[in-house]
Amino acid sequence: MRRLIASTFISLDGVMQAPGGPAxxxxxxxxxxxxxxxxxxxxxxxxxAGFDGKDRDLVLGRKTYEIFEAYWPYQPEDxxxxxxxxxxxxxxxxxTLTSLQWNNSSLLxxxxxxxxxxxxxxxxxxxxxxxxxxxxxxxxxxxxxxxYNVWTYPVVLGRGKRLFENGARPNALRLVASKVSxxxxxxxxxxxxxxxxxxxxxxxxxxxKELRRRARMAADRP
Numbered sequence: 001m002r003r004l005i006a007s008t009f010i011s012l013d014g015v016m017q018a019p020g021g022p023a024x025x026x027x028x029x030x031x032x033x034x035x036x037x038x039x040x041x042x043x044x045x046x047x048x049a050g051f052d053g054k055d056r057d058l059v060l061g062r063k064t065y066e067i068f069e070a071y072w073p074y075q076p077e078d079x080x081x082x083x084x085x086x087x088x089x090x091x092x093x094x095x096t097l098t099s100l101q102w103n104n105s106s107l108l109x110x111x112x113x114x115x116x117x118x119x120x121x122x123x124x125x126x127x128x129x130x131x132x133x134x135x136x137x138x139x140x141x142x143x144x145x146x147x148y149n150v151w152t153y154p155v156v157l158g159r160g161k162r163l164f165e166n167g168a169r170p171n172a173l174r175l176v177a178s179k180v181s182x183x184x185x186x187x188x189x190x191x192x193x194x195x196x197x198x199x200x201x202x203x204x205x206x207x208x209k210e211l212r213r214r215a216r217m218a219a220d221r222p
Contacts, residue, residue: 017160061132
């Protein structure tokens with residue numbers, strides 16, 4: 001069974017909108033497009049997080065597909081990221097597009113959840129979501145995402161589209177890898193582990209040190 005992996009850049013307050021440039025997604029009068037570029041670092045391995053799509057099939061929302069389709073096919077042949085993305089299979093979620101011009105691209109159809117579920121049980125490369133915030137919301141709600149690669153940048157944007165919007169399905173995650181770049185970007189990998197465990201501070205067992213402190217206090221009372 002293939003894994004479905006979501007990789008995204010976010011700000012410290014969870015905004016993922018338009019990290020790549022001012023014109024990428026100005027929806028809602030968003031004026032901070034391109035907020036990630038001041039923190040570039042040669043030690044940041046985009047391939048390990050799936051951002052270049054190497055050895056993976058891409059799953060893209062309409063907006064991300066249109067941004068990529070307008071850029072990557074026109075890059076020089078010696079651009080390794082362009083070669084990888086152009087060659088990869090691309091599965092696109094859209095209710096408005098009727099045809100796709102980027103090679104190796106196909107539409108998922110109206111029922112995205114069923115389409116992705118069917119792709120996951122097929123043989124082949126793991127499935128890689130890049131950006132595509134609305135699509136992530138849909139697939140997260142359906143519990144279809146197996147791994148999150150989240151790069152958190154040291155900026156607070158205050159507004160914009162977030163990785164997890166209000167109404168996201170509650171679930172617990174386990175951190176399986178984490179690294180910090182020289183520029184302060186926290187590169188983390190999480191996997192979902194089910195429902196959120198509940199507890200209370202009243203349920204925490206006191207430590208031996210705390211028990212001794214309580215015993216001394218009791219002894220000092222008149």
